Amino acid sequence: MREIAKEIIELAAGGDISAFEEIYKAFSSTVYTVALGVTRDSRDAEEVTQDVFLKAFRGLKRFKFGSSLGTWIYRITVNTAINVYRSGARRRAFGMVDYDEIKDSVPDLRNTSKEEIEKRHAAESVDRILKDLSFEHRSCIVLREIEGLDYKEMAQVLGIPINTVRSRLKRARAAMVTCAKREGLNHGL
Amino acid sequence: MDCKRAKGLVLSDYTDGVLRGHALEELELHLRSCSSCRRLAEGVTSTGELLKSAARVDAPQAVWNRIRAEISRILIKEGFVETVLERIRYGLYHLRPTVMATAAIIVLIFVLATARFVSYMNYSAALSVREDIVNMVSLNGEERGSGEYDIGTSAETFFL
Numbered sequence: 363m364r365e366i367a368k369e370i371i372e373l374a375a376g377g378d379i380s381a382f383e384e385i386y387k388a389f390s391s392t393v394y395t396v397a398l399g400v401t402r403d404s405r406d407a408e409e410v411t412q413d414v415f416l417k418a419f420r421g422l423k424r425f426k427f428g429s430s431l432g433t434w435i436y437r438i439t440v441n442t443a444i445n446v447y448r449s450g451a452r453r454r455a456f457g458m459v460d461y462d463e464i465k466d467s468v469p470d471l472r473n474t475s476k477e478e479i480e481k482r483h484a485a486e487s488v489d490r491i492l493k494d495l496s497f498e499h500r501s502c503i504v505l506r507e508i509e510g511l512d513y514k515e516m517a518q519v520l521g522i523p524i525n526t527v528r529s530r531l532k533r534a535r536a537a538m539v540t541c542a543k544r545e546g547l548n549h550g551l
Numbered sequence: 552m553d554c555k556r557a558k559g560l561v562l563s564d565y566t567d568g569v570l571r572g573h574a575l576e577e578l579e580l581h582l583r584s585c586s587s588c589r590r591l592a593e594g595v596t597s598t599g600e601l602l603k604s605a606a607r608v609d610a611p612q613a614v615w616n617r618i619r620a621e622i623s624r625i626l627i628k629e630g631f632v633e634t635v636l637e638r639i640r641y642g643l644y645h646l647r648p649t650v651m652a653t654a655a656i657i658v659l660i661f662v663l664a665t666a667r668f669v670s671y672m673n674y675s676a677a678l679s680v681r682e683d684i685v686n687m688v689s690l691n692g693e694e695r696g697s698g699e700y701d702i703g704t705s706a707e708t709f710f711l
């Protein structure tokens with residue numbers, strides 16, 4: 363987990379926007395990756411990222427230096443993502459989906475390298491695997507497999523005991539492997 | 552080691568590199584002889600690697616632009632509130648005699664103006680009451696002219 367100097371945090375808390383931009387640069391791809399990982403929707407992920415950094419900006423004054431800024435931001439991210447995901451799921455259930463955006467997001471494969479195509483296929487497989495998992499399992503997999511958090515950090519972020527992290531991760535990974543198998547990955551399984 | 556325990560460790564501590572000592576030796580022994588648990592271990596590792604390689608994404612630039620704009624709005628709003636509060640505090644602590652004198656003058660002007668306004672309203676009310684009476688009287692057959700003549704004096708008596 364990346365950390366930020368105490369002085370930068372204090373400057374940002376006092377309203378220094380370039381200090382806050384440093385914090386944003388250090389954590390934005392983490393926040394966006396986690397948000398996209400658990401919501402599986404780029405608009406939801408953007409909304410989560412925006413919400414998280416505005417909450418962080420407002421909350422920095424109250425931030426206690428005993429805990430890590432990274433853990434704190436991960437925690438806000440997961441909690442915000444749950445709310446946005448739920449309201450997004452409601453929005454989608456009511457059929458309020460922007461079809462133009464879906465059309466635009468279909469990639470044009472004519473002028474793309476083999477490497478680029480493979481990368482896209484991998485991203486599509488990842489998307490389908492994660493979509494098959496429950497929100498709870500998804501957040502576990504994203505924090506462990508993509509972000510590389512250890513069990514203690516996961517326990518702090520998710521607000522659950524380490525043994526619960528372990529048992530949840532076991533179920534999440536079992537589900538993940540089953541999905542991968544269905545996707546035609548891991549042929550030997 | 553049985554398959555149930557082996558699979559549990561494969562799905563957690565073993566894959567995450569935190570399994571040590573005797574338990575690790577036992578599991579490795581089991582994996583050498585059990586192809587089902589071995590395939591699970593390979594599947595967990597390769598899927599994990601796939602996720603790691605493909606899932607990291609940067610947030611679009613537009614997101615920071617929106618956050619920056621919103622923060623600027625928050626700062627301007629906070630700055631404005633602070634300035635206003637600061638001015639009130641300054642006024643109360645450093646300009647107390649001036650503020651009090653100004654306030655007293657404003658209150659005095661207001662009171663006087665109100666008094667003048669109320670008395671004017673009463674005067675016009677008296678006029679219209681008098682007019683109504685005159686009209687009623689003239690309806691009863693008296694000459695309207697004499698009634699109109701009386702208005703000024705009657706209004707004076709009304710106030711006295």
Ligand SMILES: [Zn+2]
Pocket residue numbers: 553554557581585586587588589
């Ligand atoms: Zn076995």
